[in-house]
Amino acid sequence: MTSPAPKARAGVDVAKIIFRAIPEKVIEDLIKRGDIFFLAGAFSVEDQLLKAYIERIDGAVDSVIGLPKELTKRLIKQVEARTR
Numbered sequence: 001m002t003s004p005a006p007k008a009r010a011g012v013d014v015a016k017i018i019f020r021a022i023p024e025k026v027i028e029d030l031i032k033r034g035d036i037f038f039l040a041g042a043f044s045v046e047d048q049l050l051k052a053y054i055e056r057i058d059g060a061v062d063s064v065i066g067l068p069k070e071l072t073k074r075l076i077k078q079v080e081a082r083t084r
Contacts, residue, residue: 010075016058
């Protein structure tokens with residue numbers, strides 16, 4: 001008996017964050033607090049210290065946070081369609 005071929009899809013989602021100038025004091029506070037050392041990309045768009053300096057986000061916020069929901073849904077649908 002042969003096992004079915006694995007079903008896989010891949011995709012890329014791009015998001016860009018544009019910041020205003022971040023004061024040295026804010027950067028020092030972020031470093032002192034220390035959590036930036038444990039975050040992907042060294043910051044969180046939800047961080048109260050940084051939020052005020054985000055000018056805009058081009059793309060989906062969930063892509064910045066970690067998992068692009070729309071892309072994930074689309075890829076799951078593509079895999080499901082191939083199994084029918």
